[in-house]
Amino acid sequence: MENEKALKMLGLTPSCSISELNSTFRRLAKQYHPDFNRNDESRANVRMTELNLAYEMALEYLTSPDSENDESFYEAREVSFITRLNKSINRVLQGVYKYYQYGLENVHLRKEGVRKIRYRDSLTDLKFGIVSLESLKESAGSSSEGENLNLFIDFSKAFLMNMLIEKYYIPSSKGFNNTAHRHYYNGSVLLDKAIKEVFFGNLFADVQDNTYYNKICISYEEFMVIATRYNKSVWISETLMKIYLLEVLTKVIKLFKKMRY
Numbered sequence: 001m002e003n004e005k006a007l008k009m010l011g012l013t014p015s016c017s018i019s020e021l022n023s024t025f026r027r028l029a030k031q032y033h034p035d036f037n038r039n040d041e042s043r044a045n046v047r048m049t050e051l052n053l054a055y056e057m058a059l060e061y062l063t064s065p066d067s068e069n070d071e072s073f074y075e076a077r078e079v080s081f082i083t084r085l086n087k088s089i090n091r092v093l094q095g096v097y098k099y100y101q102y103g104l105e106n107v108h109l110r111k112e113g114v115r116k117i118r119y120r121d122s123l124t125d126l127k128f129g130i131v132s133l134e135s136l137k138e139s140a141g142s143s144s145e146g147e148n149l150n151l152f153i154d155f156s157k158a159f160l161m162n163m164l165i166e167k168y169y170i171p172s173s174k175g176f177n178n179t180a181h182r183h184y185y186n187g188s189v190l191l192d193k194a195i196k197e198v199f200f201g202n203l204f205a206d207v208q209d210n211t212y213y214n215k216i217c218i219s220y221e222e223f224m225v226i227a228t229r230y231n232k233s234v235w236i237s238e239t240l241m242k243i244y245l246l247e248v249l250t251k252v253i254k255l256f257k258k259m260r261y
Contacts, residue, residue, distance in 0.1 A: 006057035009050065014061075022086055025055045029090075030200075035097065059083070081139045085149065088132035092156045093199055095125025099163060100204060105192050107168045126160045148255060155252050158245040159195075165238050172234070180226050180233035184242075187222030190215040191242060191249075198253060212253075220246055 007014060010024050028051055030036065037044035099105065099122040102115050110119040133153045140146040169181050194215040196204045223246070226239045 003057055003061040006054040009054040010058060021058055022082060081136065081141060084136055088129050088136065089152055091125055091132060092129030095122040095129065096159060097200060098122040098125065100196055107166055123163060126156060126163065130156045151251055151255060155248045158248045161241050162245050165241065167238055176230050177233045180230035180235045183222045183225045184235045184239055187219040187242060190219035191246060194219065195249060216246060216250065
């Protein structure tokens with residue numbers, strides 16, 4: 001595959017930047033990855049192989065000293081960090097996607113057959129992704145890169161803690177525990193939907209585009225009811241974990257918007 005053909009396959013021109021290449025590849029990978037095309041996995045595998053090859057050739061071209069794009073050449077020193085960062089983030093999101101794909105937010109389902117295996121796989125993806133992200137700390141070339149990296153690490157760890165929550169609802173003789181759980185459940189459902197929308201768009205049937213902000217706000221309100229009125233309930237520890245995840249998610253969304261514009 002020639003360099004120009006590789007760029008054309010990605011819908012790019014020789015004057016594009018490396019950041020444009022990376023964002024385009026992530027978008028196309030989300031569209032054609034076999035995990036997102038269960039009805040035609042064989043064709044999706046072929047398409048992803050072609051996209052990976054095109055990306056590698058385009059990246060090599062844009063970082064070559066002979067490239068017509070001088071700006072991309074000067075970005076070359078950052079390629080290693082950016083590429084490794086993207087791979088690490090994708091590994092984390094792979095685990096997040098599996099978690100929701102198989103309904104593993106339902107604690108009971110994690111202990112059954114295939115879902116038990118998928119739960120273990122998703123945990124492995126998160127843990128490896130976190131280790132990979134942390135290994136990049138010394139490679140960050142600027143304070144902003146370091147801050148962004150730490151933010152993704154914080155989100156990954158917060159989501160991992162969320163995945164490890166094993167408590168499920170058992171009716172209590174104490175009414176305030178039952179009330180606290182109702183708020184906890186409502187907040188958790190909205191938080192899960194917001195995360196799915198932010199990272200995976202409309203790949204999930206229960207997701208509506210551009211409604212994540214409202215979900216986050218209502219979810220936060222539900223959790224704060226527990227934190228302020230029912231802080232003696234058995235759900236307070238899990239609630240504080242969810243609040244932390246919400247706060248980190250909000251920061252990640254702001255970063256995404258900043259990077260986009």
